[in-house]
Amino acid sequence: MQAYEGISAKKMQELMVATHQEKNFFADILHISPKTLDRYIKEDKKFNPTESEKMLKLEQVYEWGKEVFGDVDTFNRWIIKPAYGLGDRIPKILMQTHGGLTLVEDELIRIAYGALA
Template sequence: MKSKVIQKIKLTKDPISNFDLVIQAQKGVDAEMAFEISETLLMPDEDLSLILHLSTKTLKNYQKSEKSLNPIASEQVLKLNELRKKGEQVFGSVEAFNNWLKKPAIGLDDAIPYQFLQTSGGMDLVMEELDSIAYGDFS
């Protein structure tokens, strides 16, 4: 049953509330969801491991055994998914969002947004920058 809830959250283009994100993170998300999102973002497994603070081997074992991630890693996955959805909305495609993630952003003091994804606060900064761009502040 948990997987159906995860699928429902994953497939919707609408953002989920912070409350729903926290509740879902506490329940845990499947490692498979993490790999699906990272694949969409053209993110190497090693980078996903850094973001989730888990080894690649551990992630692959979780995926193989269909285990759920811990709440902290689950929160990172869900936030990464929200960034993906917002980026697609702002830039019109995941490909364009991927390109933006890897280039210096004026609103982030010319830092590369992709480098901020290793922490929850960094993801929040990238989301704020996407919101700024969506409202006409170009980076």
């Protein structure tokens, strides 16, 4: 329901702080320009349901990442390197699609429970 109503730009800013990621990371995830993102923030607009759903999924992935790696910064270092369990694909690039976010989340769950093979 939260995604359907739309996530506010302020919520996205909180997520930026929590994930230690720059605006360009979120622009890439949402497939919008950094300039458009700036406008959303300035006007405190709400994101559409699809964009909101991606942000909520990203938030979940980061929760798993913090649990698995102990902190956000270590997780952020992991997402920029090819991951064996993801076919040597780079998690940060996969995270630009909803399906990719799910793949990264699934890999984090496998790591958390020791199911690496």
